[in-house]
Amino acid sequence: MTNLTATDAFEAEEKVNWYRLRWKIEEFFNTLKSGCCVEQCRLNTATKLTKMITLKSIIAFKLMYMTKMAALCPEATCTDVLSKIEWQTLYCRIQTTSRLPEHPPQCFRQ
Known part of the structure; x- marks a missing residue:
């Protein structure tokens, strides 16, 4: 060991x-x-x-x-883990857009 x-x-x-x-x-x-x-x-x-x-x-x-x-905690939103700038950057990168949603995505849904 x-x-x-x-x-x-x-x-x-x-x-x-x-x-x-x-x-x-x-x-x-x-x-x-x-x-x-x-x-x-x-x-x-x-x-x-x-x-x-x-x-x-x-x-x-x-x-x-x-x-x-x-x-x-599957009902958590991404802001429980990521800062505002982190989730916004990731969202724009993944969605290939510069348009942000009104509310942070609920990123833990299955």
Whole structure:
């Protein structure tokens, strides 16, 4: 499980709790790879790569958060997760329009 030592029950429990997060970490990297297509970027400097991964990590987190919200609270609107500028930008991009709806879309409906 780990190469870290545990000298008492508290430390052992701490290591187990870390291990429990492993699946969430795997889920995050899967979202980063598949949902954000991070592996398709071909950047030639560490600075550019760091900036791109930082931005895509925020997007991946929001995607994971919206997925959880959809399961727990399907009546929620996108403003429960996204800022006004975020949902408006996404709406215009996805709908290929510059015309915004009167109200934020209820983006968690199935």
